[in-house]
Amino acid sequence: DAVMTQSPLSLPVTLGQPASISCRSSQSLVHSDGNIYLNWFQQRPGQSPRRLIYKVSERDSGVPDRFSGSGSGTDFTLKISRVEAEDVGVYYCMQGTHWRWTFGQGTKVEIK
Amino acid sequence: QVQLVESGGGVVQPGRSLRLSCVASGFTFNTYAMHWVRQAPAKGLEWVALISYDGRDKPYADSVKGRFTISRDNSKNTLYLQMNSLSVEDTALYYCVRDQLGSLDYWGQGTLVTVSS
Numbered sequence: 001d002a003v004m005t006q007s008p009l010s011l012p013v014t015l016g017q018p019a020s021i022s023c024r025s026s027q028s029l030v031h032s033d034g035n036i037y038l039n040w041f042q043q044r045p046g047q048s049p050r051r052l053i054y055k056v057s058e059r060d061s062g063v064p065d066r067f068s069g070s071g072s073g074t075d076f077t078l079k080i081s082r083v084e085a086e087d088v089g090v091y092y093c094m095q096g097t098h099w100r101w102t103f104g105q106g107t108k109v110e111i112k
Numbered sequence: 113q114v115q116l117v118e119s120g121g122g123v124v125q126p127g128r129s130l131r132l133s134c135v136a137s138g139f140t141f142n143t144y145a146m147h148w149v150r151q152a153p154a155k156g157l158e159w160v161a162l163i164s165y166d167g168r169d170k171p172y173a174d175s176v177k178g179r180f181t182i183s184r185d186n187s188k189n190t191l192y193l194q195m196n197s198l199s200v201e202d203t204a205l206y207y208c209v210r211d212q213l214g215s216l217d218y219w220g221q222g223t224l225v226t227v228s229s
Contacts, residue, residue: 001174037214041157048207048222049157054215092157096214099162099171101147106156 002027002095006104012112019080021107023093028073030097037096040069040078043106044089052091053078085111114138114218116208121223126199132223134191134208142166142186145211148193150204151222158204161193162211175201198227 003026013019029036040053051060053069056076066081080087088111093104120132132148148160161172161182170182181194191208205222 031214035214039215041216043157048219049216050219051215051217054212054217060217090156094157094159094216096216100173101159101162103157103159 001100002029002098002102004093004095004102004104006091006093006107009105009107011107011109013080013083013109014112015085016082019083019087019109021078021091021093021109023071023076023078023104025074025076025095027098029095030073035097036072038069038071038076039094039096040067041092041094042087042089043092044086047089049092080109083109083111114210116210116218116220118206118208118220118223121206121225123226123228124198125229126227128198129194129196130198130225132193132195132206132208132225134220136189136191136208136210139210141184141189146182146184146191147209147211147216148182148191149207149209149216149219150202151207152201152204155204160206163191195225198225200227203227 005024007022036056038056041049043049052063057069068079090106090108092106115137118134124130145164147162163182179197183192207222208220209216210218
């Protein structure tokens with residue numbers, strides 16, 4: 001199984017400042033079809049997870065453009081260009097390339 | 113709009129069984145693979161199982177393999193998770209989630225399973 005490792009696990013951020021979360025896979029996430037099925041989810045307190053990004057960098061409808069995803073192979077990054085109060089929550093990466101899908105441990109974003 | 117409504121959670125003793133259900137609406141259920149994902153209290157997300165659109169393929173997480181069975185009834189737009197030999201480590205909120213080609217696009221609100229003596 002692909003082990004997904006996120007860092008940092010806790011991220012205090014000042015409002016209006018950028019934030020960056022890293023996600024590393026123990027194996028390449030390039031699928032045999034050529035796609036990379038790396039996703040990012042946001043889970044606000046008390047809510048179900050919500051997908052933000054799929055296939056490394058494709059942003060879901062309704063997701064603010066301050067969220068962006070990048071990466072390739074085994075190393076991926078979620079960036080928030082300017083953190084807002086509504087961005088508080090836990091962020092998870094998840095791979096869907098290898099059957100038995102796996103999540104990262106989660107990164108808790110909080111306001112300083 | 114897509115809706116996924118889970119039910120069947122509750123308090124159960126270790127070693128007992130429970131069956132979760134998820135009724136889907138707002139999309140053509142029999143054309144989508146479906147997943148169960150769980151979240152233990154104050155913990156992260158754990159993928160549990162996947163079932164292909166036609167029910168033929170069913171990979172499981174190692175932690176539940178041999179104890180849990182995922183199934184679906186496309187005539188009823190319903191996904192199931194039969195959980196046997198439950199242990200305290202299975203205590204979690206169980207989410208029903210729709211598959212979208214290597215991703216998970218719609219999540220239910222979850223149903224809580226508590227395994228306790």
